[in-house]
Amino acid sequence: MASVESSEHETGPFLGVIFGASGDLAKRKLMPAIFSLARDGLLSRPFAILGVSRREMSDEEFRAKIVADMESLAPGQLTPEMQQELLPHFFYMAGDVTDSAMYDRMKARMEQIDKECGTEGNAFFYLATAPTLFSPVVHSLGKSGLIDERCGWRRVVIEKPFGHDLESAQQLNCDIQSVLDEDQIYRIDHYLGKETVQNIAVLRFANGMFQPFWSNLYIDHVQITVGETLGVEGRGGYYEHAGALRDMVPNHIFQLLSLISMEMPLSFSAHDMRNEQVKVLRAIKPLTGDDVVRNVVRGQYAKGSVDGVDEPGYRDEEHVDPESLTETYVAMRLSIENQRWAGVPFYIRTGKRLAARVTEIVVEFKKPPFTPFRETAVDALEPNQLIIRIQPDEGISLRFVTKVPGTLVKLDEVDMDFHYADYFGRAPATGYDRLLFDCIRGEATLFRRADMVEAGWRAVAGIQEVWAEKDETLTAYPCGSWGPSEADALMARENRQWRVYV
Numbered sequence: 001m002a003s004v005e006s007s008e009h010e011t012g013p014f015l016g017v018i019f020g021a022s023g024d025l026a027k028r029k030l031m032p033a034i035f036s037l038a039r040d041g042l043l044s045r046p047f048a049i050l051g052v053s054r055r056e057m058s059d060e061e062f063r064a065k066i067v068a069d070m071e072s073l074a075p076g077q078l079t080p081e082m083q084q085e086l087l088p089h090f091f092y093m094a095g096d097v098t099d100s101a102m103y104d105r106m107k108a109r110m111e112q113i114d115k116e117c118g119t120e121g122n123a124f125f126y127l128a129t130a131p132t133l134f135s136p137v138v139h140s141l142g143k144s145g146l147i148d149e150r151c152g153w154r155r156v157v158i159e160k161p162f163g164h165d166l167e168s169a170q171q172l173n174c175d176i177q178s179v180l181d182e183d184q185i186y187r188i189d190h191y192l193g194k195e196t197v198q199n200i201a202v203l204r205f206a207n208g209m210f211q212p213f214w215s216n217l218y219i220d221h222v223q224i225t226v227g228e229t230l231g232v233e234g235r236g237g238y239y240e241h242a243g244a245l246r247d248m249v250p251n252h253i254f255q256l257l258s259l260i261s262m263e264m265p266l267s268f269s270a271h272d273m274r275n276e277q278v279k280v281l282r283a284i285k286p287l288t289g290d291d292v293v294r295n296v297v298r299g300q301y302a303k304g305s306v307d308g309v310d311e312p313g314y315r316d317e318e319h320v321d322p323e324s325l326t327e328t329y330v331a332m333r334l335s336i337e338n339q340r341w342a343g344v345p346f347y348i349r350t351g352k353r354l355a356a357r358v359t360e361i362v363v364e365f366k367k368p369p370f371t372p373f374r375e376t377a378v379d380a381l382e383p384n385q386l387i388i389r390i391q392p393d394e395g396i397s398l399r400f401v402t403k404v405p406g407t408l409v410k411l412d413e414v415d416m417d418f419h420y421a422d423y424f425g426r427a428p429a430t431g432y433d434r435l436l437f438d439c440i441r442g443e444a445t446l447f448r449r450a451d452m453v454e455a456g457w458r459a460v461a462g463i464q465e466v467w468a469e470k471d472e473t474l475t476a477y478p479c480g481s482w483g484p485s486e487a488d489a490l491m492a493r494e495n496r497q498w499r500v501y502v
C-alpha cells in the first residue's frame, strides 16, 4: 500500500504543567496520552511533567499514583522499562491555583526542573480544573511572568466548556486574550483528535471522486448522531448546569458539521482550515422563536432498560433535582445559508441512555431522477449513503443498491466497508495524544479559535432563549430508546428518517 506522509517529528523539549493533576481528566486522558506518545517514539527527551493540585503528594507518591492509575486503566501497558525510563520525568507540587503566592513557588520549581531536565524554557500549562478557574489561572500566569515567551514558547491548553452561552464565551475569550496572544491559546476539543474526524477533510479534499457530488446538487441531507448508552455517571451536579445542548452541540457536533460542510481550504494550516470552518459556522441559520419549537426536540430520559439492564430516569440520578428540566437529549434541523448547501437540511441528534453508543455522520444522496425499472419487481429504491463512523469501530461505509443474484430483477442495499482497525491495525486513541502532540509542536489546526467558539454559541443562542422561557418543550423518552418520537417526526414530516441501527 502506498503511503504519503506529512512531515511529523518528535515534540522537542518541553515542560508540561498540569493543573488538576490529581483529577479524573488527568488520570483517564492526559497521563495515558503522554505514555502513548512515548510508546510511539514521539516524545522527545528531554521533557518533564509537573503536576499541580491541592492534595499533598511527593514526587514519588505522584509517580506511584500514575503507575497505579495506568494499571487500573490499561493493565500491562506501562511496562517496567517504560516506568524506569519515563517516571523520573514526572514531578509534583501541591498548590492552590487561587493563591497568587503559589505561582512564585511554581516558577522556582519550573526553573529548577528546566535546569535539571534541559527543557529549554518551553512550557505548556494544561488547565484540567473547573471552568470557573480558567480566567483566574490565566491572569495569575500572566502576572507572574510565566507566559512570557522571551526564553522559550509558552502555551495554555483550555478544556471545554468554553462558556455556557455566547455572552460568557465572549467574556472568557476577552479575559484570556487580555493576557495571552490568541496563538498561545489551545482550546481543546478531543473529538478533533480522533482519526476519523481528521479524515473527514482528507476524504473530501484528497479524493477527486467525492468533490463533484459534495453540494445541494447531489446531497439530499446530512445526519449527525452522537448517541451514548451511559447516563450521567455520578456527574449529575455538573450535568444539571450543562445539558445535552451545551455539552455537545456548539462544540463537538459543530466541529463535525463544519468539517463536513466547509469549503476547501487553501491548505491544512491552522489559519486556512479554521478560516473556512468559522465561515460555515457563521452560515448556520440561527433558530429563533417558533422556528425553535418547530425544528428542535428536547428530551430527558425516563426509566427504562439499556442492553437488558434496568436504568433509572434522569430525575432519579444522584445530584439531580427530582423536578429537573435539564435535557439529556436534543435533536434539531439546521440549515446552512450558502450557495453550496441551500436547501440541504442538516439533522443532528445527541443524547444519553440511548439504544447504542455511536457517533456517525450520514451523508444521504438524492435518488436518481429517473430509473428504468418499470417492468420489474422493483418498486422503491433506497438512497445511497456515505457513512462516516467516528466511534466505535472508526471507519467509513458506502451504502448502495445492487442486484440480488437471480433471474428476476430484485435489488438490495449493500455496504462497502472500511474499518481503520483492519487496515492500520491500531487501537483507537482518545484523541488527547494527538492534540497534546500538536500543542507541543505549536500546530493549532485541531484546536478551536475564539471566533469558532463564539460562532457555535451564536448559532444556538436562540434555542437557549426559547428554552429559558418555555418549560413545555421538554419531553420524556425511555432509557434504551432512540429518544423522543418527536425527533422521528422531525424527519418524517419531510419524508426522511434517521439511520436505523440494529
Ligand SMILES: NC(=O)c1ccc[n+]([C@@H]2O[C@H](COP(=O)([O-])OP(=O)(O)OC[C@H]3O[C@@H](n4cnc5c(N)ncnc54)[C@H](OP(=O)(O)O)[C@@H]3O)[C@@H](O)[C@H]2O)c1
Pocket: 019, 020, 021, 022, 023, 024, 025, 026, 028, 052, 053, 054, 055, 095, 096, 097, 098, 127, 128, 129, 130, 131, 159, 160, 161
Ligand atoms: N473528566 C473528563 O473526562 C473531562 C472531559 C472533558 C472536559 N473535562 C473538563 O476538565 C476539567 C477537569 O475535569 P475533571 O473531571 O478532571 O475534574 P476533577 O476530577 O474534579 O478534578 C479537578 C482537579 O482540579 C484540582 N483542583 C480543584 N480546585 C483546585 C485549586 N483551587 N487549586 C488547584 N487544584 C485544584 C483537583 O485536585 P485537588 O482537589 O487535590 O486540588 C483535581 O485534581 C473540567 O473543566 C472539566 O469540565 C473533563
